[in-house]
Amino acid sequence: MTSQPIGTSDKLDAAVLKIAGVVVLGAIMSILDVTVVSVALPTFQTEFDASYARVAWTMTAYTLALATVIPLSGWAADRFGTKRLYMVALALFTIGSGLCATADSIGQLIGFRVLQGLGGGMLMPLGMTIMTRAAGPARIGRLMAVLGIPMLLGPIAGPILGGWLIDTASWHWIFLINLPIGAVGLVYAALALPKDAPEPSESFDFLGMLMLSPGLALFLYGVSSLPEAGTVADPEVWLPMLVGAALLIAFVAYSFKPRHPLLDLRLFRNRSLTIASVTMFVFIIAFMGAGLLFPSYFLQIRGESTLTAGLLMAPQGIGAMVTMPIAGTLADRIPVGRTVPFALVLIAAGFFAFTQVDPDTSYWLLCGALFVMGLGMGGTMMPIMTSALKTLQAQEVARGSTLVNILQQIGGSIGAAVMSVILTNELNGSPTIPGATDPSGNPISEAGLAIAVQQRPELAQQFPVPPSLIERGLDFASNSFATTFWVGFALVLLTFIPAAFLPRRSEPSHLLDGEPGGQQPPVPVAIH
Template identity: 80%
Template sequence: MSSQPVAVSDRLDAAVLKVAGVVVLGAIMSILDVTVVSVALPTFQSDFDASYAQVAWTMTGYTLALATVIPLTGWAADRFGTKRLYMAALVLFTLGSGLCATADSIGQLITYRVLQGLGGGMLMPLGMTIMTRAAGPERIGRLMAVLGIPMLLGPIGGPILGGWLIDIASWHWIFLINLPIGVASLVYAQKALPKDAPEPSESFDFVGMLMLSPGLALFLYGVSTLPETGTFADTKVWLPMLVGGLLVVGFVLYSFKPKHPLLDLRLLRSRNLTVASVTLAVFTVAFMGAGLLFPSYFLQVRGESTLDAGLLMAPQGIGAMVTMPIAGMLADKIPVGRTVPFAIALMAAGFFAFTQVGTDTSYLLLCGALFVMGLGMGGTMMPIMTSALKTLTNHEVARGTTLLNILQQVAGAVGAAIMSVILTNELNGSPAIPGMVDPRTGAPVTEAGLAIAVERDPALAQQLPVEPGLLQRGLEFVADSFATTFLVAFVLILVTFVPAFLLPRKRQESHLLDDEAGGDGERPAAPVLIH
């Protein structure tokens, strides 16, 4: 039998697409669950009689679980095999979804969301690993475009699906919908994924795990508590952030000692990977932080239903759908340093429109801005990941994707916390209404707070004795608060230009090699052909 590697076309063949289908199904479930829950928060508030800070933990708990489990994924993929681990993650995620639908208190829902996040945290890095190994070096750009499909469907389908299910049924169905998809994904994965070839020789880095996973969880817990307290001075914020930060720093110093660290920071010796990681982090802080507030603007300022708020978000996903496949193909042919800055410019143009929002800003303008923003997003995230992965060998892909996914989760959580704190502090500056207090907390009711409540339930306007013009003043204050928050996100998008201009401007030679072939520069045939 000839030892020459089989030539691999730069097109994605049926075997690769079959594997991609499994990964995309799992990623859709994981990503949809973030965007679906974002429009359900007001419903959780009323059904569980909870504050916004409490119901926000249904998203924060999910993120904390992701950050905790992702560092283990690289080692576990090598030790147990990607297929077994991917299917275990699907089971855990589906089980968590079913339990979420049974929750009868906000505490139970948060607990079950953590369990769901433990499964969801492994789906994306494992999916990236499986697909990158399957496609080979010449097709990473096209591959990232395929993996970007869930990222398109999330912003489009999540808010719409969540709003529709809540309007026609109840919030329970935003979790129940995962059950048939999860079962179908398990059956599909069993048939389509390549047979495992685990490498049990690597030892598990227990010391690293005891520092990194708790460190990330504590740090993100502190950051995520910021919107509730509104200040870094609160012990609930600075103490876990300090302890978590020290554990993460300790891990960074320690991680260069063991042969097989939990998170391989040696990969950052690659300049391209480092630049791509910094660009991705800054971009994610701005985009993910502000992106979660777009539906809130439509719900709280414009008084839209959850379904209509979801539909208004659709242009963003449609814009990304236009550019992401094009960006994926270009990433295989043109250096990303020549294309990504133009995509970021589109993002900045779209964000600028939201810095000017008011109580009656044209929906045509806002939907157009979301579409332009989507065009920019589609041309940014996948090319940056492509640039990073092209610097890795086949054996490093699992650990490289783990590193990128941790970076995204941490940056997304930090971004969401920053934007929530800014918005909350802006809203807290609203004048109080004399003689009116919140019966649940005893705190004075502000003009902005009353305006938001009336937008959610117009019947309140007839029940409360308020002076003419008060509600309009409050609503204008809320709109100005959103505009200020979006301005911060706009500035962060502009900051993204700095690392983006350091991205490779010359064509990169791919190093995604078959390590067992000795790193001789030949393309690996086996990962593509086994199915």
């Protein structure tokens, strides 16, 4: 698809900045919504009387929806036009947000999060396409710096904003806040974005999508059902896992046949792409999965408010903000095989502190660990992405970018499901209180009661319980968190194996091959 840049100057003129404003607004909504919900998971547990593994699906369903629409966005943009599709995506996200606020069951909330994710997943790749067409390849670096603002601020502002809204209003407002922003964004997009010029596009692999997305969802649903079922032999566990695995295997076998498959697995013939993808995939499972549990520890074990939990998470985002620009610069000069392992050491060191948590662990230690982990995260993600795409031919980059970004979303989904299952399973092993049952008739565990009292201290006055029982329950619950963090820590250590094979020598880049004047072609990138 061809389009002339709005301006030819190296500087970002007013017309380009006006378009960039639309894209940044959409990016802020999409990125914040990933991080803002992380502090709300314990609230959802209480509100909907659901297990942690169940409420974690509010994150898993969202990231699976993102993975579904990333490959769809490029085809649909050619077919229907970027402006029209961007406004549809923004409307879907906004409507999904409003529906999330009306949910009166965890099932409804998960379903509405899927709708929200289908819109949010298209905002970033479409936004990148719109911006690169408006400014031209020569100004991609400046545009990435503009788009990098919400990427850097999201991990800091999201948990704080979510905590403040829950504390001062209710959990509904973490979704309702998107309604006025979305309305402004739609009007802004209608006025600022250039008119569409749809053109014929290559065929889309709908059959591949119908195998991959349901396959992942069914497999992860089976995994997440394990704590409640208690055994793999339960049909609710093994049946969806078996059907999901069959669909995923069929998808892999099928993907080598179409000319334009949903995921071009043939690209894995490129050694650099394969090693970088495996490294990122294992890292994402560990970091994103266990990362969801950090605010839950502050809320459930330490009894902090959601706002305080959000503020305690800020050092991680600050650490990433410090190193991400430096890592981006170094990635062009130093092979990633020489820098990424050092960043992983920082992440492992920070992670180890959380394997030692108890009900009284120093906040200075934990915040320092989060800052160190943030430093490592900022030096890991972008260099690995660069390594994955650097040695591809120019015509392969769009497909490579889609492949890597979908793997990132799938890794996040698997991490959220697996880590929440491990935590739930550990907490389920807590001793029960003889004769005590909840309104549903289920026995109350010591850990469950201790967590409830930490989050709602008035319960200790309504139902007097011995302090020793609360202390014993908190010890058990904190050990459950520590065990789950040990799994995450082990996965971080496992990441060092593929990272050892990342290129340690400069490799020639083919990104500019065939481009007049050596200008890099615009490549849609979606990072959440």
